[in-house]
Amino acid sequence: MSGAQIIDGKQVAQQVRGRVAEEVAALKRDHGVTPGLTVVLVGENPASQVYVRNKSRQTEAAGMVSTMHKLPAETSEADLLALVADLNEDPSVHGILVQLPLPEQIDETRVIEAISPAKDVDGFHPENVGRVATGAGGIAPCTPLGCVILAKTVQPDLTGMEAVIVGRSNIVGKPLAQLLLKENCTVTIAHSRTRDLPEVTRRADLLLAAVGRAEMVRGDWVKPGATVIDVGINRLEPQPGEEKGRLVGDVAFEEAREVASAITPVPGGVGPMTIACLLANTVNAARAINGLEPVAIGA
């Protein structure tokens, strides 16, 4: 029965954070640099507040300086851009993360493009998107980085694998395609306009679901023996007796684990990797700003 290995994202994330902490210590010791990550939070989105608290705690646990700017929901775009400009100039800040979504009076694209690409640890600035695509350095976004690290825990060399990504978002699907091309996968990007999606996903040795639809990928969409990475986090409607609905991924986990050889759970799969990779990006941003080569931080 249930043959698939469950990929433990919590454990892998902990390993990544351990590696980050080592690199932070080395940067302090050898170069007198303490990496600093600043988070900017506008408004009172409760999910964002939880997430931002976790970031701060993990940033400090890795030995970095964590700072936070909380701005009221009615902050103007001009004021936010002025803060970003100050942070760009601040030598103690190596990573700037403006928590999305932003209130509607603020143009997200304009804010993202105002962040210095060297400090854009989310990897959303067009210059970083371009560099990651061409292989000319750049900072890659955290969630796709986490997916690749998790896949490599079961398949250290992804060369020649058929990777199918479901979802073409700018935050996950598209950058994931670039990272998997770099790993020498044959990469297919499928999406809402794909004809016969199950047929396409059944080709995948490595199947990555990032669409944001609860349990859309069924067991019979999965090739026997495939590795399945589930990026989705969806909350179901509460069932009788439940206070909150269950959290599920984009993959029907119980079905898929019967077919796959390895699979990430939700929660506890890709989710914990995102912050860990953010910390890794911050260390490497601090290194680059100080003229040092990046270090590879896998698991």
Next chain:
Amino acid sequence: MSGAQIIDGKQVAQQVRGRVAEEVAALKRDHGVTPGLTVVLVGENPASQVYVRNKSRQTEAAGMVSTMHKLPAETSEADLLALVADLNEDPSVHGILVQLPLPEQIDETRVIEAISPAKDVDGFHPENVGRVATGAGGIAPCTPLGCVILAKTVQPDLTGMEAVIVGRSNIVGKPLAQLLLKENCTVTIAHSRTRDLPEVTRRADLLLAAVGRAEMVRGDWVKPGATVIDVGINRLEPQPGEEKGRLVGDVAFEEAREVASAITPVPGGVGPMTIACLLANTVNAARAINGLEPVAIGA
């Protein structure tokens, strides 16, 4: 027999240049702006010289101003960067094209990144690569643009088609994937490390070959009824009685035309589209610099 429609790139390129000329005339008439394209040629590469002459001629034929800077092969990187900086500031210049390859004392990446993204009509600057990837505007590279225009002459709506790109170069394969995703294709990128390449290409409703290997894609690699776009231009060894070897694509044309429903020839397919799309990019660069929306220039 030979059922495939031959896609006439020369004719389509002529239509594109006609549309460009109309837009140039409208820009002059309505806004007093004459688009200007500057080509920088370093050294004496004979293929580059032919290509650059064609560019100049076609630029002028479309009603634009064509200028050229010919620099000696021993030009220093600093001197080339200084020229690029001047051209970035020159209000009569809307497009800057530094002809590649550059002599080895010059770092191509550094030169490409020195060109103002607004004038980077080759679409190679990381900021343009990133914007094209995320859909936030940007200038797309000319050859991939030409491929999409040619494909749409036979299939005006590419939505849901299985597109397979063979080749993952920064100049063709990767940007082509972004453009085809935008056209709602399911996109696969295959390459030298792909396992069983013929099996992958046989899935393609739209097959695009951009590897630079003479006649690598055989007839039985093509799905019956597919549209085949051949980006390769390879010169074969001269046969007895030939002075120069024949030009062929990456696709074995005579075999593939028996299977495909439409196919581009080499020469006379994708080749002529590249300069036509360069002119289209220059018009749109001139429009953007003057605060105007881009115009769609298909066939």
